[in-house]
Amino acid sequence: MITEEINFVSKLNNCDIKTYKECLDKYTNNFEKVLKLETDFPIFLDTNVLLRYYSISFTAREKLFDFIDKNKHRIIITNQVQKEFLKNREDVIKKYFEQVTNKIPKDFSSDIVNKLKSFIEQHKIILKDYPYVETGIMKHKEELEQILNQLNKDSEDKYSEFKNLIWKDKFLDLLCECKQINNLNQQEIILIKSKFDNLKNDIKPSNIENILNTTKSIFPGLCDIKEKPENPYGDFIIYHEIMKYMIQEECESIFLTFDNSKGDWMSKNKTAYIHYVENMYLNTNHIIYILDAERTLEKILNVDIDSLINLINVEQSDITVISINAILKTHYIFRNTEFSGATKHIVTELLVNNYKHNSEIIRDLDKISEIMEVFKKENPNYSSLGFFRFALRIVNPNYRKIVRRGGSIENNPEHFYTKIEKYINMLNSFS
Structure with a gap:
């Protein structure tokens, strides 16, 4: 159970030197293997890892799909992650179509075909002195217009795929094969939220940037006090979902997240906060490895998994x-x-x-x-x-x-x- 004695706040600044050193030794002993995901530790995926599937190239999607399929026996999706994923899934699919698929023919037309037409129009007199140039350009102009016509047609076909993806999605089928947990009861969630409220009581949203420069004062969900003031509890709940699982299963764990831009899961240089690892160790007697999903997955999958759309609100x-x-x-x-x-x-x-x-x-x-x-x-x-x-x-x-x-x-x-x-x-x- 998550209780008054077992939670993030109860173990804050509660470590002696011996335990601290012990925690660091255990963390570093396995770190290189963990970074390559060569251990059998359970892997918790953040919401942004699941949503990234819908915003990357189709080549990268297949590789990410294969990775999850291969590791589905140890991939865990917490209840809070499930809620956030389902809340945002359809919007991300729609954004990808609007910002990538639907935009390609428009950019091709404006950046290539129309510029070629403009060049011919601007230089039509002088080009008479260079007939081979005009002939070559006109030949390519016709080819490019054919490509544009094909792009427009394919874009329409992709629109049908986009509509179908909302309803029939092999990635959803795969996630159903992963382990899904709903391990916090209502009492525990109330307690976790109250602990979060205690942490944020004296924090002004305008001062969060300064707090991010004071490592020991950072906690999961800190930046959401400003970005999601109506409901900033998500990351803090996820941290405790992982905590309870580690207690019950008596295991180490890996948490993969793309959320390193805010700075409340890991620092901007993509390293884990030691006090998160220390806190989890004090609560569970086991180690959590919080990894940057971009660095980890790109090395393992050997593919660029940058988002092709702007997921920022x-x-x-x-x-x-x-x-x-x-x-x-x-x-x-x-x-x-x-x-x-x-x-x-x-x-x-x-x-x-x-x-x-x-x-x-x-x-x-x-x-x-x-x-x-x-x-x-x-x-x-x-x-x-x-x-x-x-x-x-x-x-x-x-x-x-x-x-x-x-x-x-x-x-x-x-x-x-x-x-x-x-x-x-x-x-x-x-x-």
Whole structure:
């Protein structure tokens, strides 16, 4: 049972040196095997891992499907995860169709076919002097228009698949074969929520970013006080669902999550919080391994499992074109730089790189002010917006995506990072 004596709050700051060392030794002894998922420990999947299936490429979906199928005997889906998954599943499927499948023919038309037509129109007089150019272009124009027609047709077919997926879904069938648990009774849930309320009593949503810099003060669900104020208990409940299972089964466990952008399951550098592991050890006498699903699964599956759609609820974000332009005009890091304003695609870029609030952006800019003075001297021609994007990419190792003006999302190529590697190393040496 989860009781007054057995819960996250009861064991906070309650460890002696001997037990602490014992916990660390047990954790590190198995860590390399756990990272490769080579142990037989049960694997708990976070909601975002299940939902990611519907937002990645179909090649990646098949590999993720095969992974879950192969490990379904030890994959556990808690009751809270089931609720969150079912609440969001249909919306994610719909978003994928709207933002990826339905968008491809539109982007192909605007970015390729229409630009080719525009080029011919703009240069039609001079092209008369280069007949082979015009002939070649017209030939490719016809081919591209045929491709566009086929894309439009296939998009319609995909729409039928999208509608069918809502009702008939092999992934749902597979999840039914995994172990599903509903192990907390109503009394325990009331107790867990009351403990969470005690933790959040003195926390102001505006101060959460500062708390994230004080590791021992972080707890599961901390960021949801701001992001889901009406019901912030989900992560805290999941933590205790895992806790009760580990007590009953007397076992270690693995928790896979993509939720490292908030910072309340693991730090932004994708490492687990020691006090979570310590707390679980004090409550269960066993070790929990909280792993970044992106790093773990990409290595095991050998496939890119980046989400192709923006799963962030924009309504939860205070980042806008106006707010970014205000930062570009007022933050001291941009003094003596030529102002260039942000547009909508910059806001999207910040969101897909897991920034949700202006306070997070300002926090990262504050961290890198000294390095950017060096950058500014060595690269004096950058405008404030270019300077802004470079600064965030240097300070934030998770800033890996760029958004084009047309809305397409791309991963920054590795060669780009050779340009900023020097500054990243400088920042690391400072810290």
